[in-house]
Amino acid sequence: MLTLNVAVLLAVVVFFRLRRRTQARRRNEERATAVIILALGVVLAPTAVGQGILDILGQLASGVTQASR
Incomplete structure (x- = not known):
């Protein structure tokens, strides 16, 4: 349960960081955002939500691959 709460907190932080205008960001801010997204x-990843997202992305990728053939 604690893992999911930390994930929600990081998702909120990412949401607010990405809402800012791109021109106003500095290189250090972009690096910090990348590290926060990686931590998220x-x-x-090990939660049930993460596994569900992985399954959905896998199905999407296989659908795109089959559609391009």
Whole structure:
């Protein structure tokens, strides 16, 4: 349960960081955002929600691959 709460907190932080205008960001801010998104992925991956997202993305990727043939 704690893992999911941390994931929700990181998702909120990512949402607010990405709402800012791109021109106003500095390189350090972009790096911090990338690290936060990476941490969100690491925290979310072992949960049931993360596995569901992985399954959906896998189905989407296989659908795109089959459609391009």
